[in-house]
Amino acid sequence: MDLIGIFSLAGNALISPMTVGYILCGIGLALHFGYTGLLNFGQAAFAALGGYGFAIATLDFHWNIWGSILFGLICSMGFAAILGIPTLRLRADYLAIVTIAAAQALRFYVGSSTAEPITGGSAGVSQFGEEFYNLNPLPADLTFNLGTVTLTSSEVWMRIVAWVVVGIAVFFLYALTRSPWGRVLKGIREDEDAVRALGKNVFSYKLQALVIGGSIASLGGMIFVMSSQTNQPSNWGTNFTFITWTILLLGGAATLLGPVLGGMIFFALMTLIESALGILVDAGLLPFLQVEQVAQIRFLLVGLILMLLVIFRPQGFLGNKKEIQFNG
Amino acid sequence: MANEISIGAAAPGCKKVDPILIADKVVRQFGGLTAVSVDHVEIPRGKITALIGPNGAGKTTFFNLLTGFDKPNSGTWTFDGKNLAGVAPYKVARRGMIRTFQLTKALSLLTVIDNMRLGAQNQVGEGFFASFVRPLWKAQENQITASADTLLTRFKLDAKREDYAGSLSGGQRKLLEMARALMGKPKLVMLDEPMAGVNPALTQSLLEHIKDLKSNGTTVLFVEHDMHMVRHISDWVIVMAEGKVVAEGPPADVMKDQAVIDAYLGAHADTDLGTVEIKSIKAGI
Numbered sequence: 001m002d003l004i005g006i007f008s009l010a011g012n013a014l015i016s017p018m019t020v021g022y023i024l025c026g027i028g029l030a031l032h033f034g035y036t037g038l039l040n041f042g043q044a045a046f047a048a049l050g051g052y053g054f055a056i057a058t059l060d061f062h063w064n065i066w067g068s069i070l071f072g073l074i075c076s077m078g079f080a081a082i083l084g085i086p087t088l089r090l091r092a093d094y095l096a097i098v099t100i101a102a103a104q105a106l107r108f109y110v111g112s113s114t115a116e117p118i119t120g121g122s123a124g125v126s127q128f129g130e131e132f133y134n135l136n137p138l139p140a141d142l143t144f145n146l147g148t149v150t151l152t153s154s155e156v157w158m159r160i161v162a163w164v165v166v167g168i169a170v171f172f173l174y175a176l177t178r179s180p181w182g183r184v185l186k187g188i189r190e191d192e193d194a195v196r197a198l199g200k201n202v203f204s205y206k207l208q209a210l211v212i213g214g215s216i217a218s219l220g221g222m223i224f225v226m227s228s229q230t231n232q233p234s235n236w237g238t239n240f241t242f243i244t245w246t247i248l249l250l251g252g253a254a255t256l257l258g259p260v261l262g263g264m265i266f267f268a269l270m271t272l273i274e275s276a277l278g279i280l281v282d283a284g285l286l287p288f289l290q291v292e293q294v295a296q297i298r299f300l301l302v303g304l305i306l307m308l309l310v311i312f313r314p315q316g317f318l319g320n321k322k323e324i325q326f327n328g
Numbered sequence: 329m330a331n332e333i334s335i336g337a338a339a340p341g342c343k344k345v346d347p348i349l350i351a352d353k354v355v356r357q358f359g360g361l362t363a364v365s366v367d368h369v370e371i372p373r374g375k376i377t378a379l380i381g382p383n384g385a386g387k388t389t390f391f392n393l394l395t396g397f398d399k400p401n402s403g404t405w406t407f408d409g410k411n412l413a414g415v416a417p418y419k420v421a422r423r424g425m426i427r428t429f430q431l432t433k434a435l436s437l438l439t440v441i442d443n444m445r446l447g448a449q450n451q452v453g454e455g456f457f458a459s460f461v462r463p464l465w466k467a468q469e470n471q472i473t474a475s476a477d478t479l480l481t482r483f484k485l486d487a488k489r490e491d492y493a494g495s496l497s498g499g500q501r502k503l504l505e506m507a508r509a510l511m512g513k514p515k516l517v518m519l520d521e522p523m524a525g526v527n528p529a530l531t532q533s534l535l536e537h538i539k540d541l542k543s544n545g546t547t548v549l550f551v552e553h554d555m556h557m558v559r560h561i562s563d564w565v566i567v568m569a570e571g572k573v574v575a576e577g578p579p580a581d582v583m584k585d586q587a588v589i590d591a592y593l594g595a596h597a598d599t600d601l602g603t604v605e606i607k608s609i610k611a612g613i
Contacts, residue, residue: 067500181459183442
C-alpha cells in the first residue's frame with residue numbers, strides 16, 4: 001500500500017458513518033458530562049436502542065422511516081427515564097453504576113434466544129434501510145473518489161445525511177447551552193445543592209439532560225447501523241462507550257465541537273496507525289509483530305497518545321484551559 | 329423585660345408580635361445523638377435575627393431542616409403562614425426563603441455574572457422549550473443582568489464580573505453567595521456564617537448591606553460567631569446549645585444572660601454547663 005492509499009483510508013475514516021455514530025454519542029455525552037456533570041457509562045445502550053428501535057419498527061411494525069426514527073428516539077427516552085428517575089436523586093456515582101450495568105444487561109438481553117424473534121439474537125437484524133436508500137436523490141451511477149477510495153452514490157448519500165444530522169445536533173445543543181436553561185445545567189455540574197438553594201428543580205433538569213443526550217446518542221446509533229444495514233449486539237459493548245468517552249475527552253468535555261473534532265481525529269489516527277504498522281510488518285521491519293496483531297497494537301498506541309494528551313493538554317483540543325485550573 | 333418584638337417578656341420560645349417563620353417540636357437525631365430538639369421558636373418579620381451558640385449546638389442542622397436540605401425525625405414549621413415541613417429545597421427557595429451555606433458554594437466554573445443571573449427566580453429561558461426562542465427571554469435576561477450588576481457594584485465585585493467564580497478569594501466567594509441569594513428577592517434570607525473569612529475592611533460594608541436588607545423589608549436570619557456583628561446589627565438573638573433554644577432576646581439583654589455566658593461567651597465554653605462554677609466564669613470575662 002502506498003502513502004496516498006493510507007491517507008485515502010484515513011480521509012474516509014474522518015467522514016465515515018461509523019465516525020459520525022460515535023461523534024453523535026460524544027455530543028450527547030458532552031451534554032451529560034461536560035455540561036451537567038452526569039456520569040453516564042452506558043452511552044452504548046442509548047445508541048443500541050436507537051439502532052434496534054429503528055430496525056424493529058421498520059421490519060416488524062412496517063412503519064415508514066420517520067415513524068421508525070421516532071420509535072428509536074422514544075425507546076432511548078424511555079430508557080433514560082427508567083434509569084434516571086430512581087438514580088438522579090442520589091449521588092452522581094449511582095448513575096454511573098446503573099448505566100454501565102444496564103447497558104450490559106441490555107446487550108445480553110438483545111443477544112439472547114428469548115429476544116431472538118424480535119432482535120435476531122446474536123446474529124442481529126439486517127436489511128432495514130431500503131427506504132432510506134430509496135430516498136437518495138443523487139444519481140445512481142454517481143461515484144466520488146477520495147484518493148484511492150471510491151464511494152458509491154448511496155455511500156455519499158449516507159455521509160451527507162450523517163453530517164447534516166451532526167450539524168443539526170450541534171446547533172440544537174448550542175441553542176440550548178447558551179440559554180438560561182444551559183446555565184442551570186452548568187450550575188448543577190458545579191454544585192447541585194447551591195442550585196437547589198436558588199430555587200431550581202435540579203432533578204428535573206438532570207432528567208431532561210439525560211433524555212436529550214440519550215436521544216442524540218440514539219440518532220448516532222441509527223446512523224451507525226444504517227451504513228451497513230446490520231445491527232448486532234456485539235456492536236454495543238463497553239468498548240463502544242469507552243471510545244465515546246475518549247472522543248469526548250480528546251476534543252474537550254464542555255464543548256460541542258470537541259466531540260466532532262475528537263471523533264474525526266480518533267478514527268483517522270486509528271486508521272493511519274493500522275495502515276502504517278501493516279506496511280512496516282509487511283516490509284519485515286517489525287519482526288516481533290505479526291499482521292494479525294496490528295489491529296490490537298493500534299489500540300495500545302492510541303492509548304499512549306491519549307495518555308500524553310491528558311498529561312499535556314487535559315482540557316482536550318477545544319477545551320478552555322481555565323476550566324481545568326480551578327478544581328475546587 | 330418589655331420589648332417591641334416579642335409578646336410579653338423575652339424567653340426561650342416566646343411568641344412574637346409578627347412572626348414570619350414558626351417552628352414547632354423540630355427534632356433531628358443522628359443515631360443516638362439528638363442534634364436538634366427545638367420545642368418552639370418564632371422568627372420576627374422584618375428584623376435581623378442572629379442564631380448563635382457554641383460549635384455543635386445544631387445551628388446549621390436547624391438551618392438545613394428549615395430549608396428542606398435535611399429531613400427531621402418530627403416537627404412542623406410554617407413560613408408566612410403556610411406549612412413548609414417536608415417541602416423540597418427548591419420550593420422553599422421559590423416561596424421566598426433563600427439560604428447560603430457555611431462552606432461557600434460558589435459555582436466555580438461559571439463566571440461571577442452567570443452565578444448572579446442563576447439566582448434570579450421565574451426565568452422564562454430556564455424552560456426547555458422557551459430556551460430555544462431567544463426573543464422570549466432576552467428582555468428578561470437584560471433586566472436580570474442589570475439588577476445583577478447593581479448588586480455586584482454594591483458588593484464591590486463588579487471588577488470581577490467576567491472572572492470565573494473559582495478564581496475569587498474565600499471572602500469574595502462569601503460576598504458572591506450572599507449577593508446571589510439576593511437575586512432571588514427573598515422574603516427571608518438565611519445566612520450561614522456570612523462573616524467567616526471576610527476581611528475586616530469588607531466586614532463593615534457587609535454589615536451595611538445586611539442593614540439595607542432590613543430597610544428594604546427583607547427578614548434576615550443568620551448564624552454567626554462574630555460577636556461584634558451580632559451586637560451591632562441584630563435586633564434579636566436566639567441562642568442554641570445542645571440542640572435546644574436556651575435563650576432569646578434583644579442582643580444587649582442576651583449577652584448578659586447567664587445561660588448564654590455559660591454556653592457560649594465564657595472562658596469555659598468547652599466545659600459542661602452543669603459543672604462550671606459561676607464565679608470562675610465571671611472572673612473570666
